[in-house]
Amino acid sequence: MEWRDQGVLLSMRRHGESAAIIEVLTETRGRHAGVVRGGGGRRMAPVLQPGAQLDLVWRARLEDHLGSFAVEPLRLRAAEAMADRLALLGLGSVCALLQFALPERAPQPVLYPASCALLDRLGQEGWLRRYLAWELQLLEATGYGLDLSRCAVTGTAEGLAYVSPRTGRAVSLSGAGPWADRLLPLPPGLDGQGGMDRDGLLAGLRVTGHFLATWLAPALGDRPLPEARARFLRAVERS
Amino acid sequence: MSPPTEPGEIDALIAQVARLPGLGPRSARRLVLHLVRRRAQVLDPLARALARVAEAARECSLCGNISTSEICPICTDPRRASGEICVVEEVSDLWAMERGGAFCGRYHVLGGTLSALDAIGPEDLRIPALVNRVRDEGISEVILALNATVDGQTTAHYIAEMLEPCGVRVSALAQGVPMGGELDYLDDGTIGAALRARKTL
Numbered sequence: 001m002e003w004r005d006q007g008v009l010l011s012m013r014r015h016g017e018s019a020a021i022i023e024v025l026t027e028t029r030g031r032h033a034g035v036v037r038g039g040g041g042r043r044m045a046p047v048l049q050p051g052a053q054l055d056l057v058w059r060a061r062l063e064d065h066l067g068s069f070a071v072e073p074l075r076l077r078a079a080e081a082m083a084d085r086l087a088l089l090g091l092g093s094v095c096a097l098l099q100f101a102l103p104e105r106a107p108q109p110v111l112y113p114a115s116c117a118l119l120d121r122l123g124q125e126g127w128l129r130r131y132l133a134w135e136l137q138l139l140e141a142t143g144y145g146l147d148l149s150r151c152a153v154t155g156t157a158e159g160l161a162y163v164s165p166r167t168g169r170a171v172s173l174s175g176a177g178p179w180a181d182r183l184l185p186l187p188p189g190l191d192g193q194g195g196m197d198r199d200g201l202l203a204g205l206r207v208t209g210h211f212l213a214t215w216l217a218p219a220l221g222d223r224p225l226p227e228a229r230a231r232f233l234r235a236v237e238r239s
Numbered sequence: 240m241s242p243p244t245e246p247g248e249i250d251a252l253i254a255q256v257a258r259l260p261g262l263g264p265r266s267a268r269r270l271v272l273h274l275v276r277r278r279a280q281v282l283d284p285l286a287r288a289l290a291r292v293a294e295a296a297r298e299c300s301l302c303g304n305i306s307t308s309e310i311c312p313i314c315t316d317p318r319r320a321s322g323e324i325c326v327v328e329e330v331s332d333l334w335a336m337e338r339g340g341a342f343c344g345r346y347h348v349l350g351g352t353l354s355a356l357d358a359i360g361p362e363d364l365r366i367p368a369l370v371n372r373v374r375d376e377g378i379s380e381v382i383l384a385l386n387a388t389v390d391g392q393t394t395a396h397y398i399a400e401m402l403e404p405c406g407v408r409v410s411a412l413a414q415g416v417p418m419g420g421e422l423d424y425l426d427d428g429t430i431g432a433a434l435r436a437r438k439t440l
Binding site: 075 | 393428431435
């Protein structure tokens, strides 16, 4: 078995004295693990950092084997993010969430390009808004997408102000009625329309965080969300 | 005369040596054979040194360095009370810094880095002890000498945040072209970091 593709490195752990086991995200093969011979050495250390764009050749005798990767660096994003605390934490959060949420070897035709586009813009103007949109895409790609297009109660697309924490559907101000205090605030712009300020961004991250924790995590064996996301959220709150 | 060593004991020694970093069963066998053949010159002194270290080696209760006393020689040396603490990930990093002799303050060994993958949080490292030292010892500067990896730099930013209320200067090692390095052989990230950290001549 052999294939060649590009991918984003999600994690690396040393294996024995000189090898490493890496996990990458590719468009056609999804989240995929493999051994890199010599990957634990000094020469490969700058290449095998989370977020790196790699040219990958995977080989194994049988398809369900772990297999081994031959890797060539294409773009080392970690080095660019290291000077910017928020960007570095964002990179950590993206990689940790992808590793946490995605099934192994399932193609990611939407989430892969979205993840690459976000990682390429870490630290640039408006990247936090992109990060929030990416978390919505992550929920969508894992089967837990939110429906923010119209009110679940009245059917209107106007005046949407809340998200139901149970169904993930938008609720308008008039449709919320006496249940408003039990609903999550829907910040303007979360549906991708119009601008969004810092408070809106934080409210949006709380909405996605709620569904990541209450929908996605229980489906994955009730593991807690990666600490990297909590650290990123705290840094956004302090910024 | 002592009884001859059982082959089982030799095998047990080979198995122990083979577990050391950089060694495998074949090199362990060669090494053990060398020790046994040069008992007086190599094996006995080595056994005595190992026994002494096994008896006395411990972590310095202040900085986390390995030494044979409660407080390591670096922490007890009054000439090193410069008001600067260099924070490193592991004892091996401290030894690397000492090899160069460029730093004459004191150290603090974290014992690792924050890692989402390995679920290592701040409470698993010696970060609270660092904050206490900065408060108690009248430290003027904390130098973060952590590895230029995602985990290393995430930890560095976290420590800088923790030390913010202490009002201490927090600096980090520069990143760039190593001594004798040729640009052609450097990775893109290092070249980029070096360019961002360029200085006027």
